[in-house]
Amino acid sequence: xxxxxxxxVASVGTLAMGLVSSWIDRKVTARVQYRVGPPFLQPVYDILxxxxxxxxxxxxxxxxxxxxxxxxxxxxxxxxxxxxxxANVMPETGFLGDLVVVLYVLTIPAIAAIxxxxxxxxxxxxxGASREMKLLLxxxxxxxxxxxxxxxxxxxxxxxxxxxxxxxxxxxxxxAHGWVLGSLSGLIAAAVALVTxxxxxxxxxxxxxxxxxxxxxxSMVAYSGPPLAMIKLTRALLLATxxxxxxxxxxxxxxxxxxxxxxxxxxxxxxxxxxxxxxxxNTNPRLRIDQAVRLFWFGLAPLAAVALVLAWFGx
Amino acid sequence: xxxxxxGLKKSPWVYHVNVGACNNCDIEVLELLxxxxxxxxLGMVLVGTPRHAxxxxxxxxxxxxxxxxxxxxxxxxxxPCVVFCIGSCxxxxxxxxxxxxxxxxxxHVIRDEDPxxxxxxxxxxxxxxxxxxxxAAKALATL
Numbered sequence: 001x002x003x004x005x006x007x008x009v010a011s012v013g014t015l016a017m018g019l020v021s022s023w024i025d026r027k028v029t030a031r032v033q034y035r036v037g038p039p040f041l042q043p044v045y046d047i048l049x050x051x052x053x054x055x056x057x058x059x060x061x062x063x064x065x066x067x068x069x070x071x072x073x074x075x076x077x078x079x080x081x082x083x084x085x086x087a088n089v090m091p092e093t094g095f096l097g098d099l100v101v102v103l104y105v106l107t108i109p110a111i112a113a114i115x116x117x118x119x120x121x122x123x124x125x126x127x128g129a130s131r132e133m134k135l136l137l138x139x140x141x142x143x144x145x146x147x148x149x150x151x152x153x154x155x156x157x158x159x160x161x162x163x164x165x166x167x168x169x170x171x172x173x174x175x176a177h178g179w180v181l182g183s184l185s186g187l188i189a190a191a192v193a194l195v196t197x198x199x200x201x202x203x204x205x206x207x208x209x210x211x212x213x214x215x216x217x218x219s220m221v222a223y224s225g226p227p228l229a230m231i232k233l234t235r236a237l238l239l240a241t242x243x244x245x246x247x248x249x250x251x252x253x254x255x256x257x258x259x260x261x262x263x264x265x266x267x268x269x270x271x272x273x274x275x276x277x278x279x280x281x282n283t284n285p286r287l288r289i290d291q292a293v294r295l296f297w298f299g300l301a302p303l304a305a306v307a308l309v310l311a312w313f314g315x
Numbered sequence: 316x317x318x319x320x321x322g323l324k325k326s327p328w329v330y331h332v333n334v335g336a337c338n339n340c341d342i343e344v345l346e347l348l349x350x351x352x353x354x355x356x357l358g359m360v361l362v363g364t365p366r367h368a369x370x371x372x373x374x375x376x377x378x379x380x381x382x383x384x385x386x387x388x389x390x391x392x393x394x395p396c397v398v399f400c401i402g403s404c405x406x407x408x409x410x411x412x413x414x415x416x417x418x419x420x421x422x423h424v425i426r427d428e429d430p431x432x433x434x435x436x437x438x439x440x441x442x443x444x445x446x447x448x449x450x451a452a453k454a455l456a457t458l
Binding site for chain 2: 026030033034035036037038039041042045046048049050051052053054055056124216217220221222223224225228
């Protein structure tokens with residue numbers, strides 16, 4: 001299959017997975033609140049409805065940047081999803097360093113949200129953008145440290161080829177040596193990465209950039225119609241990509257793309273991570289920005305560093 | 316029925332506008348959006364800005380001070396949208412009809428702004444949340 005074909009299949013598939021995941025999120029939230037919740041196709045109806053509305057651009061907005069930002073965010077999310085699926089399904093065709101590329105590309109949706117919010121000219125959006133910036137600066141450090149733990153564990157096993165920044169190699173290492181999650185350092189790193197993913201998805205307790213009760217939608221406040229649909233699609237895409245990243249790096253991913261049992265196991269692992277994210281979202285209050293930054297810099301980053309040291313010493 | 320209208324029926328996002336209410340209807344609207352009545356079954360979600368909204372829940376008798384603001388909020392709601400007049404005061408002016416501060420009933424203001432506006436009425440003082448759900452379901456069914 002050509003690169004364009006792979007990209008289209010992976011992004012549309014992940015988008016569909018993301019819409020189903022956002023339904024699971026809303027349904028679990030509803031059940032936790034003792035109510036019924038929306039029907040299965042509700043996320044599809046939402047997107048359909050948004051595509052039919054008119055696009056309003058504020059008079060003070062910088063129109064081109066305002067309208068381009070959601071497109072860039074969606075494209076970046078799709079690229080990250082494609083790299084992850086290629087690493088899981090066809091590990092040999094990944095390239096060296098694609099782990100670094102995925103980490104870089106996954107920051108682009110946040111930056112696109114910031115750019116779009118600042119381009120909209122709304123003061124609410126400006127607050128949302130500034131909070132998103134601070135959050136971005138704080139959670140990237142623990143994420144990078146946590147993601148280095150599988151690489152360091154590979155370095156301890158030279159028979160596996162030594163350390164490698166190719167996600168496909170990490171999947172292969174886990175197929176041979178067991179999950180990274182099985183070791184103490186892997187467990188700590190996975191927990192840190194899970195909390196960091198919650199911030200990347202801007203879900204409670206880290207949903208300050210779009211705190212509904214405070215900011216009226218924060219960074220998305222000025223968007224309407226198809227651009228808003230693209231923002232919702234980007235969030236759905238990230239909701240599917242983040243658990244895939246965690247499962248790939250810490251729980252073995254799809255250990256053998258040819259066997260159906262490996263795919264069933266992957267689906268199970270994915271659902272477990274998704275439900276953890278949703279339950280974390282439903283049982284926690286929202287953190288203030290200074291509390292969130294303090295948590296990431298002085299709580300999770302040292303913890304991830306400890307995990308890295310443990311991994312270096314073979315634990 | 317066009318795909319847009321189908322989407323609007325299945326996923327009406329609501330924005331609450333108070334244009335001079337005594338707050339009784341607003342309390343009932345707030346109760347409507349609690350887990351007990353579960354309007355998310357109908358796809359209704361409360362949004363914080365009219366730019367994300369499909370349905371404006373207008374309460375209040377539209378005082379002279381609030382009238383230009385109601386017009387601005389209506390202009391900022393992307394079409395197609397539905398306006399729900401919640402409560403007797405929003406439908407007709409209610410008991411404040413002959414007050415010095417009353418301008419026009421809400422539907423006059425909206426029709427003045429946009430002659431093809433889709434307006435639905437939920438009378439009551441205040442209407443029960445069940446009445447609001449019934450009104451919303453009937454209005455969306457006729458779209």
